[in-house]
Amino acid sequence: MLRRRNSILSRALAAVVVVVSMSPVALSAETLTEALALAYANNPTLNAARAGTRATDEDVPQALAGYRPTVSAFATGTFDSNFGDHSRIARTGLTLTQPIFRGFRTENSVNAAEASVRASRESLRNTEQNVLLDGVEAYMNLIRDRAIVDLRKANLAFLNEQVRAANDRFSVGEGTRTDVAQANAALAAASSSLALAEANVMTDEGAYKQVFGRAPSKLTPGKPIDGMLPKSFERAVTLSRKDHPAILSAVHSADVAAYNVKIVEGELLPSVSLEANIDRTWAGGNTSTDTGNNASIVGQITIPLYEGGAVHSGVRQAKETLGQARIQVDVTRDQVQAALISAWGALEAAKAQTVAARSQIEASQLALDGVLEEQRVGQRTTLDVLNAQTDLVNAQVTQVQAARDVIVAGYTVLATIGRLSSTELKLKIATYRPEVHYKQVRDKWGGLRTPDGR
Template sequence: MSRHILTLLISVSGLAVSALAPAHAETMAQALASAYANNPQINAARAGLRATDEYVPQAKAALRPQISAYTTGTANTTRTQSPSTSGVPVTANTFQYSNGLQATQTLFQGFRNRNAINEADANVLSSRASLENTVQTVLYDAAQSYLNVVYDQAVLQLNRNDVTYLQRELQAAEDQFKVGESTRTDVAQARSQLSTAISNVSSAEATLKQDQATYRQLVGHDPVNLRSEFPFESRLPRSVSEAANVAIKEHPSVLSASYAVDAANFAVKQAEGLLLPTITLQGTAEHTGGSVNELGQSSHQFTNEAQVVGQISIPLYAGGAYASQIRQAKETLGQRKIQVDQARDQVRQAAVASFGNLAAAKASITAATAAVQAEQIAVSGVEEEQKVGQRTLLDVLDERQNLLNAQVQVVSGQRNRGLASLALLQATGRLGLDHLNLPATAYKPQSHYQAVKDKWGGLRTPDGR
């Protein structure tokens, strides 16, 4: 039986629980594709990116005319009593109104409008990279959950096998006790070991349910017949230097920080533009009318007026506010540059550490596999020695527990190898849809950006909301 269990445990691709995975099993790639399409954290990040896209047309709006209409109305009642009216009160009712249309066009604003547009575009690119970073984080969590469920199933099966073995041992000890071939102590020891094994099964079942719930949260559906393979082995970097170089160049957190530097550069130029002149052109068309009713006589008057006003505003002194804003923008730019270096250091450290963890996981699998083989021989030898009275039942049970522990270490090593591989892919920025070639439709943020970047109006979103 032990050799059969070992065969189930040891697999080149990952956690070996092939007996639990029929032909129509869900692969890791399929699970990650489901998470990519359905995970609410990813969808929320996409919505946030679409909101960021709107800063581009908002910035472009400053280059366009601002048009407004207005209307005013005034009603007055005046009651006059004077010698000129022979002391008779005279009431005059006056009503005035005006309707107008005003258009303002900014012709020059110290290049602030153009730099604001460039800043908005840079922030969009930074947010796209941040979205990709969120996607890769969620995919790592989903893959980790996948491996955890497979690991839990394997551990649960090992513990169930242990219960079955101990039930037979207890029955044999009781039968031998009845005929005087064993002691009450042997029976008690077997029963104690069985109780512990049953408790381990319950604990393994609880852990499996917890990880299944996490899987559903991340992937979007319950795990069904998960396979034990790790399909992304060929996409791993082959050396530490390759992993570090790829991480520094391609990781989305580094790209996001780099685009944030570009945005901060344009923010500095915007602030410097506050010191330059502003030229505006304003056109107004107004219709004014009114009426006066006095002593029973009414008079009406109407006026139509149109004017165009050009204005040049040159800032001379703003109490130090503009200078402060420029200094602030420069400090923010310095901060963004430091954050790029920080991001590079972080991903490089993560890549190197993940590569080392992967090597350690591979070594642990080799050691655990050798331990299982050795424990199998030890269990067989102790069982034979018990038959001739050289060993006790407790010796057999202890050796059997050592075998179970070694088998769990094999399963754990396979999971740790998968997790280290995933961490290495994430650290290098290659745990995304394209690099993994996942069977899912790619989300294209450019589509929404192109749909809104030049819009002059419209309240509905591109998807019709």
């Protein structure tokens, strides 16, 4: 009877990983792509980045305002009394100022604002990648640790049986007190490991809720995305340099810095403007001022001669900032390439570890079954069984970890080449398009409400 129990428990433990990863999932279970669609729509970090991009869009109409006139109204009134003589004068009017030439500062300000918008969009795309990758990690971590909890529970059941068997053998004089103590020690360690595994699941559930905005339910195991990845590392490097949003954002930020140099240099050039005034004057009492209307147009040319060196310093400062931005482009390229190398290596290692863990489980299972048979005829001790069981459980945990690593590393590679997006993943959710808001506000001449009515 004891032999039958040990055999059944060992086979049940060996099958846990297969059950966790291969068994049919209830229709209500959530898939990885469904979870990522939820994060894409609701994640606060991503929504904050979208709001930041919309705010950056407003830099363009602000820069375009440099081409447009400004209009102001004024009103004045005076009352003068001098030894019985009184005079009253009131005046109202409008002033319109139209810039004609500002040393190319308006044109370069528009170009800088548009480059800033492009940089902001790429930064948003990078944030989207990071949020989706965080979602993949949170999802797969939870699946992994739930599977480990199942393994620990099965291991605990196996060791409970070993404790009972050790006590039975000791009571009939076939075992020793040492066997009982070793079995109890292994059981206590297994209980501790299970408690730790359950704590890890609680941590994972908190991270899941933070990324996806709701508590997890049943989860469908993720699948590798090898079909979406480049066939070679060299191709991956080429794609990352071409498409990674962090690199493109740095490039556009360097463009902004280049235009800022021209904007500051424009302060050293002449500026031309027209000013038109129309006003109405009312006069009463003892005054030489007549009641009437007045209109004037004044052209003004301003030529800066010396401004105390502030503008020259500003030009030098802007050039240094430009140099820093260009260096940052190279730094970002190196960082992306380093991340790609790490992710590619992790993916290859995880694939190899998956194959090795599968072989290790098969060998460990055979070894455990053999040790159990040999223990039955007195050729093995309780410690031998416990060691064989530990080897099997460790191999199964390794397989669960490797299965998680293959999927996470695959998505990480996809992110490092700039392809981790809702469109590439074909998420069933409306894609956020920042250019829609940009077109809504770019040519606005006024209005306090945002396009969504706030």
